[in-house]
Amino acid sequence: MRRLQYRLAATLAALLAGVLAFGAAGNRSPAPLRLSPDGRFKVALFADLHYGENAWTDWGPAQDAGSDRVMAAVLDAEKPDFVVYLGDLVTANNVPIPNATLYWDRATSPARRRGIPWATVFGNHDDMAFEWPMEWFSPDGVPPVHCPPSVSDCSFRGTPRVDLMMAEVDRDGGEQGLSRSSVGPEKLWPGVSNYVLQVLSREKEQDPALLMYFLDSGGGSYPEVISDAQVRWFQTQSQFLNPDGRIPELVFWHIPSTAYAKVAPRAKSKIRRPCVGSLNREGVAPQQAEWGMMDSLANRPSVKAIFVGHNHGLDWCCPYDKLWLCFARHTGHGGYGGWPRGSRIVEMSENPFSVESWIRMENGTTHSHIVLG
Amino acid sequence: MRRLQYRLAATLAALLAGVLAFGAAGNRSPAPLRLSPDGRFKVALFADLHYGENAWTDWGPAQDAGSDRVMAAVLDAEKPDFVVYLGDLVTANNVPIPNATLYWDRATSPARRRGIPWATVFGNHDDMAFEWPMEWFSPDGVPPVHCPPSVSDCSFRGTPRVDLMMAEVDRDGGEQGLSRSSVGPEKLWPGVSNYVLQVLSREKEQDPALLMYFLDSGGGSYPEVISDAQVRWFQTQSQFLNPDGRIPELVFWHIPSTAYAKVAPRAKSKIRRPCVGSLNREGVAPQQAEWGMMDSLANRPSVKAIFVGHNHGLDWCCPYDKLWLCFARHTGHGGYGGWPRGSRIVEMSENPFSVESWIRMENGTTHSHIVLG
Helix, strand or coil: CHHHHHHHHHHHHHHHHHHHHHCCCCCCCCCCEECCCCCEEEEEEEECCCECCCCCCCHHHHHHHHHHHHHHHHHHHHCCCEEEEECCCECHHHCCCCCCHHHHHHHHHHHHHCCCCEEEECCCCCCCCCCCCHHHHCCCCCCCCCCCCCHHHHCCCCCCHHHHHHHHHHHHCCCCCCECCCCCCHHHCCCCCCEEEEEECCCCCCCEEEEEEECCCCCCCCCCCCCHHHHHHHHHHHHHHCCCCCCCEEEECCCCCHHHHHHCCCCCCCCCCCCECCCECCCCCCCCCCCCHHHHHHCCCCEEEEEECCCCCECCEEEECCEEEEECCECCCCCCCCCCCEEEEEEEEECCEEEEEEEEECCCCEEEEEECC | CHHHHHHHHHHHHHHHHHHHHHCCCCCCCCCCEECCCCCEEEEEEEECCCECCCCCCCHHHHHHHHHHHHHHHHHHHHCCCEEEECCCCECHHHCCCCCCHHHHHHHHHHHHHCCCCEEECCCCCCCCCCCCCHHHHCCCCCCCCCCCCCHHHHCCCCCCHHHHHHHHHHHHCCCCCCECCCCCCHHHCCCCCCEEEEEECCCCCCCEEEEEEECCCCCCCCCCCCCHHHHHHHHHHHHHHCCCCCCCEEEECCCCCHHHHHHCCCCCCCCCCCCECCCECCCCCCCCCCCCHHHHHHCCCCEEEEEECCCCCECCEEEECCEEEEECCECCCCCCCCCCCEEEEEEEECCCCEEEEEEEECCCCEEEEEECC
């Protein structure tokens, strides 16, 4: 009987996942994700790519080419089953064009070109309005920028989250597409990248073996926060999809919650056990408020870890209650910080169950191996 | 011969003014402004009305009603020939609707209803994006806001300057309309409220007796600055319209230039001659850079005074070289500061020539009378 209930829940969950992925942007459901034939699922996290900085200079485009190379090196070395773009794909406050989707497309192209499915969440820079440099008002004036004929279209107010996500889903979503991203429920607005993905088992073909929750941690056009409405949505979703907590769960968003600051190694000190990592060069820059998301997650033993970006100078994992709080590794050549670039890899294995993680560097080395569950 | 040249220049100037007022927004030239039959021209300055604050509360709409009353009291007491709306007509960062033109219309309605022509310039709040209150992410959630069916339209990114100005000109501009505002030359973008108005003489019917320059001092969607391009535009315009400096000139923009800080009375001290005013309750909050506008103005003896708003706690005039730097008086009940509301009045007389100014309060009193030229 319990088994039947479980099956029923799983079927409903699959239906719901279809509805979720269906979203607001199209009528096409994406193909399901599934563990690889060896019962594993490997995810590469690309954090803080910051495409589109100072396109009117030499160094901006050169920096973007550098980010292309980092992702290529990581994908070719690790051959992951999935990519998570962990926010700040673009530095929209640096993009003097009315539509930033071309930069967004470029950020996802390394996965696209290799046929690897992916998901995206928003960071605080993705929908920011253009910040006019003061020097453009000096005698040197405004350099040539891509302004359409009408001045009215040229206020560079940033591309709204929904427009960025709809463009991605329209281009790369659906049954044949590689994007598993989704415009989340309207009731969670102004947050947009709120959705759940299931990874199906190899052993029991219709059962999910892993749930991945993606949340919009705000910033840019609204405060850096996970709202009470998002907390309630997570509770409902997780209760429905995984009522008995059998399925392991991973969570992805951009800006560390205030809990990260509580467990962080002292800024710029050596990272010691139980924390694991190589980079501890700045203080945690947390969300502006905590409306209960961390309590909800800590109360679910099925949640193994949270992954965030945002702090380019941090790459550690530290325990918090029964779950792990992990930073990704700064992947992009865009954004602040000159530390060597890389990508946090997360690998889940079905039987025996495990979740492990390490950091893959652009130069081919790996480090900071850790078992997360 | 000199007289003929002057006439020719004046005719060209009138044509140019038509072209300027023609602007980007319509094919209709506004009717010319002219001194009243007694050879005078009286302008009321409405500064920092800040319509649209917290429309979802009781105090926001009550505050807007207060601003309606201040303007009505001033207009009915002074019966000016013209109104200058000196920026921050709306607090766009407080307006959770995709289009702020209804608030803008309300700000201009006291002049419209009395048949008084007007001009508007932009302040730093007019095209700001909505700033989401943190409490909207708490369990109380987002209050009912005017969000259209599609989430995409609901990012509240502020109504661009051009859209606000085009809406005003479309509604109230043209030959039959009262608005003398204009979308300025595209080459001055992102500044928009850059234009010149002429007031024709009573004595010599085709000759201008006064030139009024309106400039966009930035802020909101771009830095708080008057650009080098605006400086050059002013130089070209003033040289063309008033080559021999016979016509007195007044200048209007929103944010005080750094020169204001240089001549200001010590913050919170008594205002002493040669400065004249009643309110000196804060430090000057100047533009972020000075690209030469003040030198251009100080070099023209025909320029009698500059009028700005922005600092609600200042209402003085102080001399700077041969011209006067004046603050308006905070007119709106919106925006910071609880000082009694009023309006700076500027009156020009043709023969004998004079420019005088005083402050008219909501309660019917006047004070701070000064001769500016």
